Amino acid sequence: MFQNVDKCGCGVYYPTVTIMIEIIHRDPTCLCILHDTGLPDAFLSLVGYELLPSLKGLTCIPNRLRAFCLNAKGLEAVRESSSLWFLVGIFTRKKYVLAMNEGFVPLVMWRNFYVTCLHGEALVLILSLKSSIRLHPLMIKMVQEFMENLMRAMVSF
Numbered sequence: 001m002f003q004n005v006d007k008c009g010c011g012v013y014y015p016t017v018t019i020m021i022e023i024i025h026r027d028p029t030c031l032c033i034l035h036d037t038g039l040p041d042a043f044l045s046l047v048g049y050e051l052l053p054s055l056k057g058l059t060c061i062p063n064r065l066r067a068f069c070l071n072a073k074g075l076e077a078v079r080e081s082s083s084l085w086f087l088v089g090i091f092t093r094k095k096y097v098l099a100m101n102e103g104f105v106p107l108v109m110w111r112n113f114y115v116t117c118l119h120g121e122a123l124v125l126i127l128s129l130k131s132s133i134r135l136h137p138l139m140i141k142m143v144q145e146f147m148e149n150l151m152r153a154m155v156s157f
Contacts (some may be wrong), residue, residue: 014056017043017064024067031071040068042078047083058090 020039024031034040047061065083068074078084090096 014060017060021064021067024070028070031074035073035077039075044068044077044081044083047081047086058096061089061090
């Protein structure tokens with residue numbers, strides 16, 4: 001499915017990713033097995049790919065990235081991929097912002113965006129987001145609150 005997303009579309013992409021992540025959440029020890037099969041790498045390479053602006057497809061990405069960070073191999077794979085920078089595009093590129101036009105979607109995306117194991121990378125992304133955000137004032141307020149919480153967490157870390 002990950003190799004044929006153009007043919008399958010986001011309607012199949014979202015449930016496929018959801019099944020993979022449910023497996024990881026139910027048994028985190030299987031993450032190593034999934035890495036050996038190449039599924040997480042296939043997902044991460046697809047995240048940087050021009051995904052269709054589908055509401056379900058976009059909202060599943062941040063939580064799925066967080067699941068991959070449950071072990072060192074997954075964390076390194078997320079760091080090496082362009083998927084974190086793709087999240088900046090989700091919040092700032094017009095075609096994705098239009099797909100998330102419903103009021104609750106930015107809230108869901110933003111709450112899932114916080115990836116605790118990526119503090120340094122998250123700070124760079126947030127600063128980039130703050131300077132180029134196109135969403136409504138609620139989103140700007142959430143970015144500011146997130147930055148304050150992230151700074152507090154980094155100081156106590």
